[in-house]
Amino acid sequence: MSKSKGRWPELDPDSGVEEVTLLILEWLGEQGAGAMIRVDAERLREGRPAWTFAAGGGPLSMGLRADGASAAACMNLALLRLREAGLAVPF
Template structure:
């Protein structure tokens, strides 16, 4: 994987974070973290934030979850939470 650029994505639907989501998941796996992103059709129908990122294991003390109304919002929140948990995600 390429070295990180030091960018810090914001919770912004135009940030482009969804473009690197698969690279983030792969990097997390390399760190021993199991992670996934999913959409919940029922929450989508109900107009609630339907996207969820979940991760656990490796250097994380416990599991973590981030929700958002779009993949970009969800991943932006997830990156913030991962960094707050001490993981220097290089994207």
């Protein structure tokens, strides 16, 4: 990650975000937003960030997407973007 432009968030690999991912997806559904996390085997083979989080609808005025090299990196970025979109995710 490049710190020079300040555009990437600091990721905490010990944050335990994987443990609450399903709770986050369920909470988003309760708010009226559709959400998913997936892994793309082709991107994994190519060495590209293979994990994708996507959400839209409900309180999200626009769709939201986050990609990462691991489930934790993907969800950390997704949480950052959800909070930037004005959602007070309780996890």
